Amino acid sequence: MKTDDFDFDLDEDLIAQHPMKNRDESRLMVMNRTSGEISHKRFYDIVDYLEPGDVLVLNDTRVIPARLFGNRPDKDEKIEVLLVKREEDDVWETLVKPGKKMKLGSNITFGDGLLKGKVVDINDEGNRFIKFLYEGIFEEILDELGNMPLPPYITEKLEDKERYQTVYAKHEGSAAAPTAGLHFTKELLKRIEEKGVIVKFVTLHVGLGTFRPVKVDDVEKHNMHSEMYIMPKDTADAINEAKKNGKKIIAVGTTCIRTLESVYKKHGDIREDSGWTDIFIYPGFEFKVVDSLITNFHLPKSTLLMLVSAFSTKENILRAYDIAVKERYRFFSFGDAMFIKRD
Structure with a gap:
């Protein structure tokens, strides 16, 4: 077939x-x-x-508002992170753009440091596993910082x-x-x-x-x-x-x-x-x-x-x-x- x-x-x-x-x-x-x-x-x-x-x-x-926009604190580069699946504790499998710049051990900050992340693993497909650090409740922070992960074929903003x-x-x-x-x-x-x-x-x-x-x-x-x-x-x-x-x-x-x-x-x-x-x-x-x-x-x-x-x-x-x-x-x-x- x-x-x-x-x-x-x-x-x-x-x-x-x-x-x-x-x-x-x-x-x-x-x-x-x-x-x-x-x-x-x-x-x-x-x-x-x-x-x-x-x-x-x-x-x-x-x-969940799974699309996050952050920065590499050491390079002042903008990074987009899409949460794919929660693995354990505060580690998530993610899609990252641009992915090649986020090597093992790379750090990223979101919302002026309200949420921080570190790449702790990379799988064969290039997906990054990020461990998040924060104070408070992750879901509440995600609701504040995250955006809806609309499919790539939807290009207009959702009001x-x-x-x-x-x-x-x-x-x-x-x-x-x-x-x-x-x-x-x-x-x-x-x-x-x-x-x-x-x-x-x-x-x-x-x-x-x-x-x-x-x-x-x-x-x-x-x-x-x-x-x-x-x-x-x-x-x-x-x-x-x-x-x-x-x-x-x-x-x-x-x-x-x-x-x-x-x-x-x-x-x-x-x-x-x-x-x-x-x-x-x-x-x-x-x-x-x-x-x-x-x-x-x-x-x-x-x-x-x-x-x-x-x-x-x-x-x-x-x-x-x-x-x-x-x-x-x-x-x-x-x-x-x-x-x-x-x-």
Whole structure:
């Protein structure tokens, strides 16, 4: 299976640079998972496709302001640091620009010394491991000094940083938003629950690997990034009860699919669990838990496009993307949504 098989042409002006004024007014492409039949709606119409007893699973991770701008005190050079993953204590794996100047032992200061860091290790990919020094609470300092880590294809400034958070974001730890959830409002979720749909949460902290392109020609040789997940007991119990009653499990975003299918792959069933997953889902994968998927439109040749292709078929997805381009849908993180529904 070739990476080039998941390529498509996209006009740059279709890459959404800012969120819709009203979250749930994004466009919604509804596609039958099997037949590929398509209809065009608005996101608030999603409630019409959910039935009493179905379980809607959302990822309640919260994006941390992971982009920091500092200086090398000995060189008076500006350095950009992007927090990728907390390793232990106050050591973080980071991406640094310009990285070559930050050698082992290099120091960096942020906010006039409110936060300091030292490079204590460098991995094979060139990521720097920085140990941070500070007084007080790290999260509070990060909230004061840090910036939202918007994807590289978003070049316009985000006026309200809460627009890169879901309305139900709770557990801090992500370097990127679970963007399929950005379309929900509290009012829409209330309408969904009033219909008898069971709304439950998992946590998966999204890593920057979600934006990493697949650089190998052979899909199966791609080295998938790992992400930390939590499956709460009440969510597992609700899923099992719905499955027993023949109801649907609807995942909101690829992060929820990764969590649900990872737990099943690990245990052979759905249960309370937590850990790290590097599951790589591409065509040929057999889904055991999820029946329908709410997702955004993804980058060419990305692992996310491969995942949604596995959930339906590559032919259905690429045809849908071709239609989305012709119909001028908005793409990527702040773009429109797609609902891939079970028959």
